[in-house]
Amino acid sequence: MKVAIYGQYYQNSTEPIINDIFVFFNKNNVEMIIESHFLLMLNERKIVEKKYKTFTSHTELDASFDMLISIGGDGTILRAATLVRDSGIPILGINAGRLGFLASVQKENIASFMQFVIDKKYTISKRALLSLTCSPPNESIEEINFAMNEITVSRKDTTSMITIDTYLNDEFLNSYWADGLIISTPTGSTGYSLSCGGPILTPDVKSLVITPIAPHNLTARPLVVPDETEIRLKVSGREEYYLVSLDSRVTSIKNESILTLKKTPFQINMVEIPEETFLKTLRSKLLWGEDKRN
Ligand SMILES: NC(=O)c1ccc[n+]([C@@H]2O[C@H](COP(=O)([O-])OP(=O)(O)OC[C@H]3O[C@@H](n4cnc5c(N)ncnc54)[C@H](O)[C@@H]3O)[C@@H](O)[C@H]2O)c1
Ligand SMILES: Nc1ncnc2c1ncn2[C@@H]1O[C@H](COP(=O)(O)OP(=O)(O)OP(=O)(O)O)[C@@H](O)[C@H]1O
Incomplete structure (x- = not known):
């Protein structure tokens, strides 16, 4: 399996997220190709020391990639969409941001959700x-x-x-x-x-x-x-x-x-994990139907 990794910011909360992802993917022999600016941020802070291949633009993301993992909030996913464009590469969002409505994986359960990815237990939600x-x-x-x-x-x-x-x-x-x-x-x-x-x-x-x-x-x-x-x-x-x-x-x-x-x-393929469907996200993140009487 081969995945692209993308993020825009570094904050203290990035380190545990990166650790969880990298340890899990390295253990499962997943090849990671990291967006060059993001890798620079991680290298400067010595979060990642092993050598990784990088990509800098959408032209380098081809059908050989199984997925792009976006680490950040909704703004980062919107940027990620400009990287994958019409390639069909599915995007999975890991929420390091605030609301993270489009980012389905919460940082607390990265390992269990990544297992869904390896086992291909996810669906694709096509976005016009x-x-x-x-x-x-x-x-x-x-x-x-x-x-x-x-x-x-x-x-x-x-x-x-x-x-x-x-x-x-x-x-x-x-x-x-x-x-x-x-x-x-x-x-x-x-x-x-x-x-x-x-x-x-x-x-x-x-x-x-x-x-x-x-x-x-x-x-x-x-x-x-x-x-x-x-x-x-x-x-x-x-x-x-x-x-x-x-x-x-x-x-x-x-x-x-x-x-x-x-x-x-073309459409953007968003990865949807069974635990985090659109309707569940509507309730948990936009508090849809919230009522003290329920
Ligand atoms: N008054 C507003 O509500 C308002 C104003 C401008 C832009 N926006 C939204 O912000 C987006 C751009 O994001 P940004 O990071 O550059 O701006 P930003 O930093 O101001 O973030 C906007 C907020 O909108 C949320 N958001 C973005 N897309 C969403 C979606 N599809 N569903 C639910 N929440 C979503 C984000 O989580 C964030 O909390 C725009 O595409 C627009 O939808 C909202
Ligand atoms: N890789 C990251 N590591 C840690 N924190 C991050 C990372 N990416 C984003 N963040 C935090 O999330 C904030 C928002 O990120 P982003 O611009 O991607 O989302 P947003 O559009 O503001 O939406 P949201 O409300 O989902 O955060 C950033 O300012 C930062 O505080």
Whole structure:
């Protein structure tokens, strides 16, 4: 078995996590290839001394890898998705972060969960992604033009609202007058969209959610549309530029540009362990249905 290991940060809590993973994988003859910046952090702190092979970009992750292990929070998993891209390599998240909604393995039970990995006792949860094209083209989104959680447009350098003309498959839907608009995948429905009143979708639902951010009227509500829908946006406002974010990555785009959003032809494979299903995570991490009477 061959796994890629990825993390973005080092903290004191990293050491026991790394120890648990490395001891377990070395004992079970699993080959580990470590992202080069992460290995540098581990080497500097003398957490890892044995020589390991490294990778630096998505081009080096091919079908010979069985899995990518992401050590961190949800932000680290979102970055990990930009590393595996369309390779199909499944991602398993080990939660070293705070919420870790997408990271299914808690640091307390790494060894027992890694045994599931070795025994292949896991399922794959396929996650739809959204892609973005901009006309005229924008260099900063060309390299990584997809998001696993959501694509958001929002106001920039002003308190003034923006107007977002929105079309679904070329048919006019609405001009949102708001702080912004979120187009969320089912995965992203528990992130930013949820905070703006959007519904939660289970990961396998074939839909997208269009959620306005603080719309200034009583008639704009989150809308669920089929994930085959091509969504076109044109933003205007008092400033010349507005913000577009793809998960954690942000760029500025000039007013009147045309943004086209649609489902990517590939999906991200998330590893799901029987003990940590989506519904269990909803209850344990978002406290879904929490009620003193239960
Ligand atoms: N007001 C908000 O709720 C808000 C605002 C901006 C961004 N976000 C979310 O943060 C994501 C980017 O993460 P970041 O690390 O760069 O920002 P961050 O450091 O501000 O973290 C955002 C929080 O959102 C949680 N989160 C991210 N994706 C999630 C998901 N799919 N389900 C449940 N919780 C999730 C993370 O655990 C973290 O606690 C965005 O994709 C967006 O979904 C949320
Ligand atoms: N490899 C790691 N080792 C130890 N701590 C980490 C590691 N990666 C992340 N963390 C901790 O988790 C925090 C958040 O990490 P990350 O940006 O991946 O997640 P996030 O998007 O903020 O979501 P979450 O709420 O799940 O933490 C970091 O600031 C750090 O404190």
